[in-house]
Amino acid sequence: MRFSDSRLEPIWDRVRAGERLSREDGLTLFQSDDLLGVGRMADHVKSRREGDRVYFVINRHITPTNVCVLSCAFCGFARKPGEAGAYEHTIEDMVAMVRDETREVHIVGGHHPDWPFEYYERMIQAIHAAHPEVQIKALTAAEVDYFWRRWKIEPKDALTRLKAAGLRSMPGGGAEIFSPRLAKLLKYTGKADPERWCEIHGIAHALGIKTNATMLYGHVETLAERVDHLLRLREQQDASGGFVTFIPLAYQTAATKLVARQTPPADSLKTIAASRLLLDNFPHVEAYWVTLGEETTSVALHFGADDVNGTLEDERIQHLSGAQTPAGVAREQLFRMIRDAGKIPVERDALYNVINVWA
């Protein structure tokens, strides 16, 4: 492999030998302007692990409430209790949002000050009872931490009870960027800090609950902060081993304007590639099509990503009429992104069991 940036050559030697990359290597990957050099190394790792497979899941998101006690500077979604636009779903509403065809339901919401832990427990019980085949992926480490802050329920107890209620896995949100500087600057000090976030994922892993991990990038963070974030995740994975997928989340400028524009495609491609290379103990790295757009997502499948998330059905899709099922319509869109990249769509469940290979 020839590189336009010769600093990548020793890194390539280590990648080929299967050796772990250092913090300095990580910085070089992010700083290099040899985008395709970084991408080719990541593609090599992805192909070695997964060949041409690219995963997706028939899923939907449920956001129980947007009421939140926090005021994170990057969030355009949260509302204060009683504020215009604030909403709270009932358990019946949420049960009705799920269809049996859905494989995974992803449940993440605000830190609601008045909802007791038992409300979440009943929510998961009710969805599980109504749709026993649907896998429930619910509650970020930040929300689990809030059960302790608000109700003094230990994460281990909370997760044990939620697992008994039907929780199968946990999403990776709430990590933001592991940086005390940014937590203060972007006003998320009231949220689980990096050590607490990792601790809760470790507890989940010990209980047999698989989890994901995220990183919110493309705002005011430094490249070094990205690298340190990834290395902290790698360290936690070494310790507890239950992370399934890493999902870099490109900051969306629509509601809050920390920066004027969304980070460009080349930065997202490089972030995906560098993540694939640094997170040598993570099974999967995702190109989340909702934040990246279809074009960049499709190209990212050559930059180390092996997953595009899922169909993310919503009411719009569910109300589409015609011969195709709602899931079928959404599936076609994902097929287009995956097949344009010359890859094979593999339908999975929340735990990466293969449902169908759409060769």
Added chain:
Amino acid sequence: MGLSSPDRRVPEASEASEGAPTPNGIREHLPTGRRLDRAEGRHLLTDAPLLEVGARAAEARFARHPEKVVTFVIDSNPNYTNVCVTDCQFCAFYRKPGDREAWTLTVDEVLAKVESAATKGATTVLLQGGHNPALPLDYYLTLVRETRTRFPQVTPHFFTASEIHTMAQVAGLPFTDILDRLWDAGQRTIPGGGAEVLSTRVRTRIAPKKGGPESWLEVHREAHRRGFKSTATMMYGHVETVDDLLDHFDAIRELQDMFGGFTAFVPWSFKPGNTLLEKWIKQYKGPNMYLRVLAAARLYLDNFPHVQASWFSEGKATGQIALHFGADDWGGTLFEENVHKAAEYVNTISVDEIVTLIREAGFTPAQRTTEYEILRTY
């Protein structure tokens, strides 16, 4: 050079897999510094790892243009008529003569569009239209002459090859005479549209009344001989095979060897909305195929100075990514565009946004003329 190029042998499909790609990269024997052959072109367009093709294309781009500069043009693409007798299956823009929705602009109306573009800072007006047998030769010549006289800052980048053939038929003159008259009126560049895919099979299928590849090639050949510059386009993503794309590459590379008159290669993917061809398209061609075509072209078309990233047809994100796959030009502002719009495909951009997008991708933006002379670096 290459005037008497030997017949190009079409290799068997099995040859493409000869010397299988290494797991980590492109086939080892892909040369640098010599012209690629057809089997190598096929490898680039099919089974070579995409990013390896892109990285080689970026090398070739920087070998030719070492500065990290990406050019763009301030331009507009108005149309003078939608009346057309050619009935291309891929076109949503045209109307037959006498159709209720048919229209043709007067010379003054077209010049008003040129003026509007000039007022916004355009240095290029790419004017094209349907093949309308009711328009006399003088209409076209007046447009060129008046544009040159009244808007000296604007380059009249007018009339594609098939329109020049239409003028010739209507006037009863050889098309070479039309070229001479356009030259005398002040025209110096010709847009590359209407090439589609320069393969007899494809053009017979999608544009049977437009003639074979030679009808496009002969106009550009004779234009280059006279000193005109032009671009070469390629519209892929419909009924073509890889061999058809290679035929296209071979034809324009061979012509470029003769006079060097092509400034740039400009590929784009077919937009099926509202066209007769729509129902035949099974496989969508998205950003990955676009990047592959672009990068393969940069490597295969070794005698083309510029390769253009088409933000307009492929999307701005793909356009930005394409700058890392061998493209060195961003195309234009396209203040007015009606042909893609007819296929329900709309995209707009401002100069400020172009400058931002090029910078974000890590390059220095520079405004150019129709003939790729740099006017201003940002």
